[in-house]
Amino acid sequence: MPGRRRGADGAVPAGRPDDTRLVDRFGRVATDLRVSLTDRCNLRCSYCMPEEGLDWMTDDRLLSDDEIVRLITLAVTRLGVEEVRFTGGEPLLRKGLETIVAATTALRTHAGEVPQTALTTNGLGLERRAKALADAGLHRLNVSLDSLDRARFARITKRDRLPDVLTGLQAAAAAGLSPVKVNTVLLRGVNDDEAVPLLTWALEHGYELRFIEQMPLDPQGAWDREGMVTAEEILTALQTAYRLTPTGSAARGAAPAETWVVENPPAGAPAGARAPRVGVVASVTRPFCGDCDRTRLTADGQVRNCLFARGETDLRALLRGGAGDDEIAAVWRGDMWAKEAGHGIDDPSFLQPDRPMSAIGG
Ligand code: SAM
Ligand code: SF4
Ligand code: SF4
Secondary structure: OOOEEEOOOOOOOOOOOOOOOEEOOOOOEEOEEEEEOOOOOOOOOOOOOOOOOOOOOOOOOOOOHHHHHHHHHHHHHHOOOOEEEEEOOOHHHOOOHHHHHHHHHOOOOOOOOOOEEEEEEOOOOHHHHHHHHHHOOOOEEEEEOOOOOHHHHHHHHOOOOHHHHHHHHHHHHHOOOOOEEEEEOOEOOOOHHHHHHHHHHHHHHOOEEEEEOOOOOOOOOOOOOOOEOOHHHHHHHHOOOOOEEEOOHHHHOOOOOEEEEEOOOOOOOOOOOOOOEEEEEOOOOOOOHHHOOEEEEOOOOEEEOOOOOOEEEEHHHHHHOOOOHHHHHHHHHHHHHOOOOOOOOOOOOOOOOOOOHHHHOO
């Protein structure tokens, strides 16, 4: 279990308890909340989960739909959160997802706007749920897909489900959840020859592809820097087939992906509202921690101020202990105040977090 816990005893660490936002010691303000809805998954991507699965959280540890909505409401209406992304594990395994999305889009931010909502999913079951998610007001969608080769997809994920992911993607586009983004992790010697074919396929279908550098978050502890396919390598591969123009750092802001306009898309690519582009999330080789605007809520009610945080704050205990909104908000602000400057992967003393990615929420 994580080494450091705050808040379970109701203690508020020194911080900025009077602020109406989530501010840290380095002046960053968290406006983007990532909510993990479950630690379970129906795939077993090799870089994320062992084939036998993990020790899943028991039902009593999981927040109920009402508890999740209460914490999202508090984050949006009292702590300045403007965007909520639902993730997991696999968020489509959560029956109440549409209800939670609808409750979120019914809120208003400090600026009186509808909070932006997004979903990161492996796409299984999306075919049946895309329309209901769009009706609930979902704004954006990322579907993860690492290979277009069925046998290879099955080797990476341990499940022969590529056709279902592709159908899910089509259903999302048909439901108007566009632009549909596709997330890809390239693994050396496994699918690193698919950078160009994946981009060609994405451009032809009107999907926006983003490559994500593999991070040390696998429970097997198998990550190593040499094995990781870097952003540089990915760009070099893409440029063998495509002319890429950077959209510029100003366009990146706090967004993790650096993006490029593809100047020579394939002939059959649909004409979209904006020029086709591709993104690379260089979390390891070009970290963007200085602009980080995130706070995370795990499916068992722990707040984490960073993917790589070594500690977390127990909001579930506060919720179930009858704490009021003021108290919970103050504890959440205290958690954010304690955020480190960055992930420190390059630091010799770096330690992987105790939770794997699937239990944190990517
Ligand atoms: N199950 C959903 C999915 O796969 O989209 C949501 C959760 S998953 C943890 C979120 C994203 O994290 C996916 O795009 C996945 O590829 C990415 N991911 C998982 N483990 C990773 C790792 N070790 N390094 C980089 N990205 C990772
Ligand atoms: Fe499941 Fe997503 Fe992890 Fe793959 S990356 S095992 S789909 S949680
Ligand atoms: Fe933010 Fe932590 Fe990710 Fe850096 S590693 S961008 S600080 S969540």
